[in-house]
Amino acid sequence: MSTTHDPRAWVYAALLTLERESLRSADTHLLRLAFPGFPDIAFYFKDEASHPSGSLKHRLARSLYLYALCNGRLREGQAVVDASSGSTAISEAWFARLLGLRFTAVMPASTAPGKIRELRRLDAQCDLVEDPACIPDRIAAHIAEGACFLDQFGLAERATDWRGNNNIAESIIHQLAREAHAEPTWIVCGAGTGGTSATIGRYLRYRRLPTRLCVAEPTGAAFAEGWRSRDRSACATRSTLIEGIGRAQVEPCFLFDVVDAVEEVDDAASIAGAWLLRDRTGYRYGGSSGTNLVACLRLAARMRAAGQGGAIVSLLCDRGERYEQTLFDPAWLATHGIDLTPWRARLQACIVAGGFPANDVV
Numbered sequence: 001m002s003t004t005h006d007p008r009a010w011v012y013a014a015l016l017t018l019e020r021e022s023l024r025s026a027d028t029h030l031l032r033l034a035f036p037g038f039p040d041i042a043f044y045f046k047d048e049a050s051h052p053s054g055s056l057k058h059r060l061a062r063s064l065y066l067y068a069l070c071n072g073r074l075r076e077g078q079a080v081v082d083a084s085s086g087s088t089a090i091s092e093a094w095f096a097r098l099l100g101l102r103f104t105a106v107m108p109a110s111t112a113p114g115k116i117r118e119l120r121r122l123d124a125q126c127d128l129v130e131d132p133a134c135i136p137d138r139i140a141a142h143i144a145e146g147a148c149f150l151d152q153f154g155l156a157e158r159a160t161d162w163r164g165n166n167n168i169a170e171s172i173i174h175q176l177a178r179e180a181h182a183e184p185t186w187i188v189c190g191a192g193t194g195g196t197s198a199t200i201g202r203y204l205r206y207r208r209l210p211t212r213l214c215v216a217e218p219t220g221a222a223f224a225e226g227w228r229s230r231d232r233s234a235c236a237t238r239s240t241l242i243e244g245i246g247r248a249q250v251e252p253c254f255l256f257d258v259v260d261a262v263e264e265v266d267d268a269a270s271i272a273g274a275w276l277l278r279d280r281t282g283y284r285y286g287g288s289s290g291t292n293l294v295a296c297l298r299l300a301a302r303m304r305a306a307g308q309g310g311a312i313v314s315l316l317c318d319r320g321e322r323y324e325q326t327l328f329d330p331a332w333l334a335t336h337g338i339d340l341t342p343w344r345a346r347l348q349a350c351i352v353a354g355g356f357p358a359n360d361v362v
């Protein structure tokens, strides 16, 4: 009698491993910050940096592995590859190690050294490309060698269960249940793949909530350009130093119709925002968390000017330690022509007096 090897046995074991990891994990904190200039507005920041793999991409990586496994695309012993500006790769490498798989991240060579170090610590391969335009060719080469392509940019919005299953939006709304403003006026997030904004925007409608969704975007990036004109061929008019968001082109998972506003934030303001978060919370978060903070302050200033109170919720997306040699290093900032001094003063004045965080924005 011959015994046949059932390839599904490994898939089911891998699914069980992911379910166990999920059960062992706690939800992330929804931190409340108070700014004296906005006494009638409650600010909440969801600490996604506290996931075991350090960013909001922990949720996405778990979903992408589940999606690949349940679609029969990922088999025992198969190599795994994805394109990433770092945070997704770190989370995907973290799960690859859990599942006993080899992971390769195809990333721009300019990615923060702290992220590359973390990937190597997780035994991941880093395939660094000087020109980001070459990333699709590198991915194709890995697929040709048999790797499973997790494809965060192509699949983020459909791999996530937007109706619930403890997605980020469901978690936020649940955590606000006993607050004075259980239905926030705004939720603010960035767009990299567009998966997070798609999930939140859909969930707000699904739950019939009045909350509006704002995407915080580096000035001149593609989501902002495309959202205004509903043009999927729009390209960024500027590059950005903020990793994870501010894409050069409109990604397949960007859903324009679930987004109510886009706030464009200059890089220096975003970085000053990350420094302000460090001062207020005692912890470091990355540049996109600073982008979110500045967008929140602008929305709050408009609410205050209109005599409106309420709640604004946003995300602390990844750990700031990853950017110790970049965004938190004055010498690095100087070589990139960033002077934080005026922005730090403006943001400080804003949180104290409740005005707009920039002279030019109303």
Ligand SMILES: Cc1ncc(COP(=O)(O)O)c(C=O)c1O
Binding pocket: 055, 087, 156, 189, 190, 191, 192, 193, 194, 195, 196, 197, 243, 244, 245, 286, 288, 289, 315, 317, 318
């Ligand atoms: C580091 C980082 N990566 C990615 C994103 C965007 O998430 P998504 O890929 O779901 O659009 C963010 C969002 O703010 C982020 O901070």
